[in-house]
Amino acid sequence: MRRFSQKNSLVTLTEINVTPLLDLVFVLLIIFVITTPLLEQSIQLNLPTGGRDDAKKLTKEDIRTVEVTARGDYRLTGQPINFSQLEMELTQAHRANPNLVVYIRADENGAYKHVARILDMCQRSDITRLSLRTQPDRHSN
Numbered sequence: 001m002r003r004f005s006q007k008n009s010l011v012t013l014t015e016i017n018v019t020p021l022l023d024l025v026f027v028l029l030i031i032f033v034i035t036t037p038l039l040e041q042s043i044q045l046n047l048p049t050g051g052r053d054d055a056k057k058l059t060k061e062d063i064r065t066v067e068v069t070a071r072g073d074y075r076l077t078g079q080p081i082n083f084s085q086l087e088m089e090l091t092q093a094h095r096a097n098p099n100l101v102v103y104i105r106a107d108e109n110g111a112y113k114h115v116a117r118i119l120d121m122c123q124r125s126d127i128t129r130l131s132l133r134t135q136p137d138r139h140s141n
Helices: 002-009 019-040 083-096 112-124
Strands: 063-068 074-076 079-081 101-106 130-132
Touching (some): 063 112, 074 083, 079 083, 083 112, 112 130
Parallel strands (some): 063 101, 101 130
């Protein structure tokens, strides 16, 4: 009888409580779901409507996105930048990658002179692949 009682004392717990682990996974999932859309667009711009979605897709290495706020502030791939730095960065990127495409996202309430300045700079730097970004017009075919 004593032998039987010793056997019971040696039995280990074979169950693991996974509830705290599941709680952690759900919290992380919620955090990622909330923060992912915020990473898609760096600043809030009111783009003009019109145009269509892109027919062909480009790789990230081929695209540089320049954003212009309504006040005329510039951003390159989400980072604030002044115009002379912007010109230098785009010129170097174009030399390294001749397939470079510059996306220009400008607020519809901003002055056109800021966009014209970027277009002029791209022309001087022989950057010929440009795209003025708009919100797709969902009502047209």
